[in-house]
Amino acid sequence: xxxxxxxxxRGPSSASVAAALRQRSSPRFFSSVSPTAGDDDDEDVNASPxxxxxxxxxxxxxxxxxxxxxxxxxxxxIAPADSPSDTSSATNTSTKQPEQxxxxxxxxxxxxxxxxxxxxxxxxxxSAKRAVAIxxxxxxxxxxxxxxxxxxxxxxxxxxxxxxxxxxxxVARRMAKLSDAPFLxxxxxxxxxxxxxxxxxxxxxxxxxxxxxxxxxxxxxxxLREEAKLLVDERIxxxxxxxxxxxxxGQRESFRGMLDEGLLENQEIEIDxxxxxxxxxxxxxxxxxxxxxxxxxxMNAQAMADLMKKLGAVGGGRGGRGGGPPSEKKKIPIxxxxxVILDIEIEKMLEKVDLKKEAIAAAEESGIVFIDEIDKIxxxxxxxxxxxxxxxxxxxxxxxPLVEGTTISTKYGNVNTDYMLFIASGAFHAxxxxxxxxxxxxxxxxxxxxxxxxxxxxxxxxxxPEANLVIQQIELIKTEDIxxxxxxxxxxxxxxxxxxxxxxxxxxxxxxxxxxxxRIMEEISFQAAEMEKGExxxxxxxxxxxxxxxxxxxxxxxKYIL
Numbered sequence: 001x002x003x004x005x006x007x008x009x010r011g012p013s014s015a016s017v018a019a020a021l022r023q024r025s026s027p028r029f030f031s032s033v034s035p036t037a038g039d040d041d042d043e044d045v046n047a048s049p050x051x052x053x054x055x056x057x058x059x060x061x062x063x064x065x066x067x068x069x070x071x072x073x074x075x076x077x078i079a080p081a082d083s084p085s086d087t088s089s090a091t092n093t094s095t096k097q098p099e100q101x102x103x104x105x106x107x108x109x110x111x112x113x114x115x116x117x118x119x120x121x122x123x124x125x126x127s128a129k130r131a132v133a134i135x136x137x138x139x140x141x142x143x144x145x146x147x148x149x150x151x152x153x154x155x156x157x158x159x160x161x162x163x164x165x166x167x168x169x170x171v172a173r174r175m176a177k178l179s180d181a182p183f184l185x186x187x188x189x190x191x192x193x194x195x196x197x198x199x200x201x202x203x204x205x206x207x208x209x210x211x212x213x214x215x216x217x218x219x220x221x222x223x224l225r226e227e228a229k230l231l232v233d234e235r236i237x238x239x240x241x242x243x244x245x246x247x248x249x250g251q252r253e254s255f256r257g258m259l260d261e262g263l264l265e266n267q268e269i270e271i272d273x274x275x276x277x278x279x280x281x282x283x284x285x286x287x288x289x290x291x292x293x294x295x296x297x298x299m300n301a302q303a304m305a306d307l308m309k310k311l312g313a314v315g316g317g318r319g320g321r322g323g324g325p326p327s328e329k330k331k332i333p334i335x336x337x338x339x340v341i342l343d344i345e346i347e348k349m350l351e352k353v354d355l356k357k358e359a360i361a362a363a364e365e366s367g368i369v370f371i372d373e374i375d376k377i378x379x380x381x382x383x384x385x386x387x388x389x390x391x392x393x394x395x396x397x398x399x400x401p402l403v404e405g406t407t408i409s410t411k412y413g414n415v416n417t418d419y420m421l422f423i424a425s426g427a428f429h430a431x432x433x434x435x436x437x438x439x440x441x442x443x444x445x446x447x448x449x450x451x452x453x454x455x456x457x458x459x460x461x462x463x464x465p466e467a468n469l470v471i472q473q474i475e476l477i478k479t480e481d482i483x484x485x486x487x488x489x490x491x492x493x494x495x496x497x498x499x500x501x502x503x504x505x506x507x508x509x510x511x512x513x514x515x516x517x518x519r520i521m522e523e524i525s526f527q528a529a530e531m532e533k534g535e536x537x538x539x540x541x542x543x544x545x546x547x548x549x550x551x552x553x554x555x556x557x558x559k560y561i562l
Contacts, residue, residue, distance in 0.1 A: 108140040109133075109178060118174055121467075123460045124451065125167050131158055131448045132175045135421060139179075139366065142419075154418060157403060157443060159374075160425040161433060162450025165509015168425040172370040181366040182212035188374045188424075193394025201398045204369060205408040205415050212363040213412060216355050221346050228345040233259055235341050236334060239269045265335040272327045273340055274347075356412045367420040371399075375426030378435045396437045403443040453502070453509050458495035461510050469517050477524065481533040484524070489541040494520070497548050520547045 109117070114133035115126075122129070135158060142153045160168045169185070176183030184207055192198030236259065241251045258264050332340070377395045402408075405418035424444055426433075433441065453461070462470055470486055477484040498512040524537055531537075 109136065111137050114175070114178060117178055118171065121174055121465050122167050122170055123464055124453070124457050125162075125171065128160055128162075128167070128171050128448045128450050131160075131446055132171055132423070135423075135446070136175065136179055139181075139421070143365075154405070155421040156446050157422040158424070158446045158448060159433065159441075159444035160423065160448050160450060161428055162425075163429070163452045163507050163509055164427050165507075165511040166450045166453055167510070168450060169370070169372055172368075172423050172425070176368055176370075179366070179368070180215075181368055182208055182215060182363050183368045183370070184208040184211055185370040185372060188371050188395065189376045191395050191398070193392075194398055196394075201395065201402055202408050204371075204402065205363075205417060206410045208363050208367050208369060208420075209359065209410045209412050209415055212367065213355065213359040216359040216362060217350070220350060220353055220355065220358075224346050224349045225342070228342055228349060231345050232338055232341050235345065236269065236337065239271065240264075259334075265333065267334050268331050269334060269337055270329055270331045271337055271340065273330050274327045274344070360413055360415055363420070364416050365419055369420060369422050371422065371424045373426060374424040374436075375428045375431055375433075378426075378431045380431050381435055393437065396440050400437070400439050400443065403440070452507060453499075455495050455499040458498050458510065458513060459492055461513060462491050462495060469513055473517065473521055477528050477537070480528040480531070482528050482531055483534065483536040484539070485536070486539045487541060490539045490544045493541045493544045497544070497552070501551070516548065519551065520544055523547075 111130065111133035114136055115129045118129045118133075135156065138155065142150065142155075145153060160171070162168055172183075172185065184204065186204055186207070190199060191201050191203070194200050233256065237252055237255055240255050255264070330340075377392050379392055402417055403422050405416070407414050407416050409415075422444070433447070462468055470491065474484045474486075494513070494516055498516050501516070502508065502512050520539065520543070524539075528537075
């Protein structure tokens with residue numbers, strides 16, 4: 001009875017439904033050569049016999065023509081300001097098809113735009129901002145070169161020198177967000193020389209590949225999401241009335257009408273849900289590892305994780321079909337099942353995309369490695385005896401081939417480091433840059449010196465960045481319905497005190513502002529929860545002097561050092 005009334009009520013919509021079905025006929029096979037899915041998978045264009053169904057693609061084009069046209073169509077939305085040159089470059093360098101997918105997703109910003117963006121978050125350090133802006137733009141310029149010259153141009157690695165807390169790490173971190181490139185920050189002191197227990201420097205490339213793989217998968221999932229949404233209702237109808245070729249066309253159209261009207265949102269259906277859906281969904285090489293002994297980056301942990309995946313795939317798992325990932329049957333409402341089915345369909349489409357190939361290309365051509373605290377693995381040449389530390393000069397020697405260019409074996413395949421950008425930084429308090437190995441100095445040709453922060457710089461840090469410390473404190477207290485304000489004289493007194501402590505105790509840069517600010521806000525933060533709603537609290541210069549008086553008067557300031 002329900003089916004009959006629904007069919008009569010939804011009769012006029014059959015023409016529009018039929019037109020929609022004709023546009024996405026045979027969705028099971030059409031997705032492999034659709035414009036959104038085929039852009040990043042060379043093998044799908046060449047291999048699948050079902051591709052002949054797409055007459056517009058297969059009639060007059062070779063496999064290379066399809067790749068070239070898809071790549072040039074991707075360039076305009078990525079770099080609107082440079083789209084004409086990007087398009088012509090993609091056409092001229094069509095012979096280097098294996099490298100193109102890893103290049104196209106990076107954003108091409110002009111140096112002035114990069115500096116402007118960095119100024120929103122970082123105060124001063126103009127020389128460092130200009131250096132990283134030029135390095136980013138050179139990555140784009142290299143992609144415009146002819147293939148013969150392309151291989152000869154290597155990135156100019158950067159060495160940033162400056163006291164702690166002056167913005168070295170923040171510059172690199174903001175730069176990575178701007179470029180949308182695989183970015184990894186490592187501490188040089190965490191690595192040991194080959195032959196000693198610990199992590200060797202090859203792990204840097206393996207970790208960068210995990211980052212690149214995660215970014216590539218996320219990017220492809222967003223690209224395939226709209227196409228997968230078209231298949232969700234079809235899969236729900238398959239569960240309700242059976243496949244479309246089973247002769248139940250009338251019932252199928254009736255249920256489609258009820259789905260469109262939202263009459264079945266509370267109806268429960270039973271679906272097979274992969275147990276690891278959302279984390280990896282059975283995709284090999286997703287970057288997930290099993291942690292043993294608290295070291296999730298250890299190679300034995302990665303090898304064990306890969307072995308467990310393979311064993312699960314061979315056995316099919318609980319509810320797995322065709323050697324797929326383990327799954328379980330769940331009975332959930334259609335309103336909740338849509339997202340689950342959408343994720344399943346996206347994972348099926350991702351199986352037709354060569355994620356490893358694109359992730360390796362992205363890491364090789366756009367990868368950025370930031371090596372912090374590189375001065376801690378240097379020993380002064382003035383010392384008569386050499387250090388026996390396993391994290392000292394031996395790590396420098398191991399870094400030489402990595403920075404110069406070598407091939408590292410990872411679980412995704414061999415990765416070449418010739419065109420990765422390396423940025424090293426260090427305070428160099430106890431040692432000098434000339435104490436580094438000469439070969440490593442030569443591999444870091446661009447040297448940028450960052451200045452220590454003055455009182456005016458500290459005041460600007462409190463007021464100019466978009467998410468400065470003052471705004472953070474105001475918003476935190478605002479959650480208690482308390483209005484917190486700071487006088488300008490109070491902010492200048494905070495900056496003055498922080499600069500004084502940096503000069504007299506230890507120079508820890510902008511981090512000193514955290515110490516001073518927390519000292520001032522300690523009493524206010526403690527009492528804010530018990531104050532009346534809407535009460536106003538003003539931080540004045542007198543309040544600042546009162547809170548910081550004991551710090552300025554006592555001679556032993558060691559307990560206030562971070």
